[in-house]
Amino acid sequence: MEKPSPRDHRRLEIIPIVGLPEIRPGDDLAGHIIGACEAELGLADEDVLVVSQKVVSKAEGKLVSVDPDDPLSHKPLVLEESVRIVRRRGDLIISETKHGFVCANAGIDRSNVESGVVALLPDDSDRSARRIRDAIRGRIGKTTAVIVADTFGRPWRRGITDIALGCAGIQAVLDLRGTDDALGRELNVTEVCIVDELAGAAELVRGKADGIAVAVIRGVNPAWFGEGSVATDVIRRPEEDLFR
């Protein structure tokens, strides 16, 4: 396989998109995203948009009222959204959600939603991403990729990072099988989860406290665009997983 020339080595730019209004159930999320992006920088072909799960869940009406004075009032919802408890310690529940994600509290949390309300994960985050990608193509004629991102913890390492719940228009996992390394030997590591790296990169400019729901990543390798799915390509099947 031919090695890329230095000219193929692109710089990435990660741009926070401010100015998105507070999103409510039934809102035209794609329209708001397009408006905010166009105001900030103008969308271009091969831009990757990373969109917070929270605004997707709000637009899709995945909101449930809970007792605002009881910090544990969302726990019954955690069990409803789960198909299997993986670990439990005190109030902390690590479960496999009905979508197939393994995470704390079935992805339900109270930050960046109004008091007395919690947001559940979208039913199908790949589909949510496709809707936004399709709307951008249909309304302004730009071929972009969209990633729906959320914040998960992980075993063995402290701190959370953002990962992809869903994607559209981009390969989720880059398959490097058959690729040689820089010394001409076949690579050991062959599958890179680029949508998780892109989601984490976007978190660096979105922040947790700022309510910046969207970031645009510009400069991504054009070869990475195409069809991809987190549900199909990223979620590990239980039978090949050593940790549940």
Next chain:
Amino acid sequence: MEKPSPRDHRRLEIIPIVGLPEIRPGDDLAGHIIGACEAELGLADEDVLVVSQKVVSKAEGKLVSVDPDDPLSHKPLVLEESVRIVRRRGDLIISETKHGFVCANAGIDRSNVESGVVALLPDDSDRSARRIRDAIRGRIGKTTAVIVADTFGRPWRRGITDIALGCAGIQAVLDLRGTDDALGRELNVTEVCIVDELAGAAELVRGKADGIAVAVIRGVNPAWFGEGSVATDVIRRPEEDLFR
């Protein structure tokens, strides 16, 4: 807590650094990195350099000869580098290394090293990062941060991502306790592992096949600089870990 103004929302730029020579044991790695960065873009205060574990291990002489014709000849080294086997299936060993990382094959692999040689992880990757950071400060007077990055798999999700083995000059985990969200409510998620997100972001321009050992991330929030350590701040203590 005051919310940042839109002016505080920075763009990040991620720049691959080409032109680093093949690194050999005893080489002045920091000098080579400085030279390649200065040729590419000129280092500035508050740049974050993400450096591949592979070149750090090579410079530090963490290379061991193995039978090039036996694909399993590094397996005894995996056991030597480990303090505990966490899971084992066929040839795959997930273990806790003597450094405290939980990963496949104790972080030992054969890609981007010469045939018949494998690279072990650095003894103390925080120290390795500090040496490079200190050299940059001492030789060209720039105050940067350095992250030593490697490629790890994870449970439940397919594909690998780059994470931080060590860091210097930057907080490893951002502590947001006491911070309000955009709606004025206290954040649920309070600890963000920014060094892992930065390492993954850098992988997007470094690639696996290209042998680009260094990337510079520019535009990182100045408030994140300071002292940090992966060993102290990121590695979860066994007693607080639900998955070993």
